[in-house]
Amino acid sequence: xxxxxxxxxxxxxxxxxxxxxxxxxxxxxxxxxxxxxxxxxxxxxxxxxxxxxxxxxxxxxxxxxxxxxxxxxxxxxxxxxxxxxxxxxxxxxxxxxxxxxxxxxxxxxxxxxxxxxxxxxxxxxxxxxxxxxxxxxxxxxxxxxxxxxxxxxxxxxxxxxxxxxxxxxxxxxxxxxxxxxxxxxxxxxxxxxxxxxxxxxxxxxxxxxxxxxxxxxxxxxxxxxxxxxxxxxxxxxxxxxxxxxxxxxxxxxxxxxxxxxxxxxxxxxxxxxxxxxxxxxxxxxxxxxxxxxxxxxxxxxxxxxxxxxxxxxx
Numbered sequence: 001x002x003x004x005x006x007x008x009x010x011x012x013x014x015x016x017x018x019x020x021x022x023x024x025x026x027x028x029x030x031x032x033x034x035x036x037x038x039x040x041x042x043x044x045x046x047x048x049x050x051x052x053x054x055x056x057x058x059x060x061x062x063x064x065x066x067x068x069x070x071x072x073x074x075x076x077x078x079x080x081x082x083x084x085x086x087x088x089x090x091x092x093x094x095x096x097x098x099x100x101x102x103x104x105x106x107x108x109x110x111x112x113x114x115x116x117x118x119x120x121x122x123x124x125x126x127x128x129x130x131x132x133x134x135x136x137x138x139x140x141x142x143x144x145x146x147x148x149x150x151x152x153x154x155x156x157x158x159x160x161x162x163x164x165x166x167x168x169x170x171x172x173x174x175x176x177x178x179x180x181x182x183x184x185x186x187x188x189x190x191x192x193x194x195x196x197x198x199x200x201x202x203x204x205x206x207x208x209x210x211x212x213x214x215x216x217x218x219x220x221x222x223x224x225x226x227x228x229x230x231x232x233x234x235x236x237x238x239x240x241x242x243x244x245x246x247x248x249x250x251x252x253x254x255x256x257x258x259x260x261x262x263x264x265x266x267x268x269x270x271x272x273x274x275x276x277x278x279x280x281x282x283x284x285x286x287x288x289x290x291x292x293x294x295x296x297x298x299x300x301x302x303x304x305x306x307x308x309x310x311x312x313x314x
Contacts, residue, residue, distance in 0.1 A: 005068065021131075090119070104187055112194075114205070121294075123292070172273070218250055220250070
C-alpha cells in the first residue's frame with residue numbers, strides 16, 4: 001500500500017480515540033500514515049481554523065504523486081474553503097498519480113474539482129468511521145472486509161467491479177439494459193446544495209451519466225424533497241441512470257402513517273421519465289460496507305429486475 005496522507009478539512013473529531021484507532025490499524029497493515037497531527041485540531045466545531053484547513057488542503061498538490069490523501073471525517077466545513085482552493089494545482093497532482101479519497105461533506109470538494117477540472121477523485125472510506133470505528137464498549141471495531149478489499153482494488157488497480165443482487169422495483173420502462181456513462185455523485189444533501197453554483201458539474205459533463213446518491217440522518221420526506229429539487233432543476237432528467245446507496249440513521253414517526261423511503265422513491269419515479277432507471281441497494285454511504293467509487297470516471301452499468309453490475313477502469 002502507498003503512503004496515506006491525512007487531512008482534516010471539515011468537522012473536528014467527535015472523540016479522541018477514533019482517529020488514533022484508525023491510524024493504528026492502517027499502520028498495522030503496513031501503511032505509512034502521514035500528517036497525523038491534523039486529527040487533534042479543534043476550532044469551534046471545525047478541525048482547525050479556515051486558514052489552517054485551507055493551507056493544509058492546498059498543500060496536497062505538492063505531495064509525492066504516489067500518495068493517497070484521505071479525509072479524517074465529514075460533518076461540515078469544506079464549503080467555507082471553496083473560493084480559496086487551488087483547483088488546477090490539485091488537478092495536476094491527480095494527473096501525476098495522486099489519489100484523493102473521502103465522502104460525506106467531502107462531496108463538495110469532489111464535485112467542485114470535477115466541475116472545474118474534470119479530475120477524478122475517490123468517493124470512499126475516511127479515517128474515523130471506516131478505520132477507527134468504536135463499538136459500544138469503546139473498543140475498536142475491525143474495519144469491514146468488503147470496504148477494505150474494494151478500497152485496495154481502487155487505489156492499487158484503479159478498478160471498480162461490483163455486483164448487487166437485490167430485486168429492483170423502480171426501473172421504469174427498462175426491465176434490463178446496459179449503458180456506459182459518466183459516474184458521479186455523492187452525498188445528496190451536499191449535491192442538492194450545489195445547484196446553481198459553479199461547483200456542480202455541468203449538464204454537458206453529466207449528460208447520460210450514472211448518478212449515485214446517499215445520505216444519513218435525513219427523513220424520507222427530506223430525501224424526496226431534495227430529489228424533487230434535482231428533478232425540477234433538470235439534473236435527474238439529464239442522467240442515463242440513478243443509483244441509490246445507503247440512506248441511514250433516520251427514524252419514521254407515527255404521523256408518517258405508512259410513508260417510507262420506498263414511497264419517497266416511488267413519488268420521484270412517477271415524475272421521472274420512464275426510460276431513466278432508478279436502482280437501489282448500492283453498497284455506498286454512511287455505512288461500514290462501502291465501495292470506493294471513482295467520481296468522474298466512465299463506468300458501465302448492467303441491470304435487470306434481479307440486480308445490477310457496476311464496473312469501471314480509470
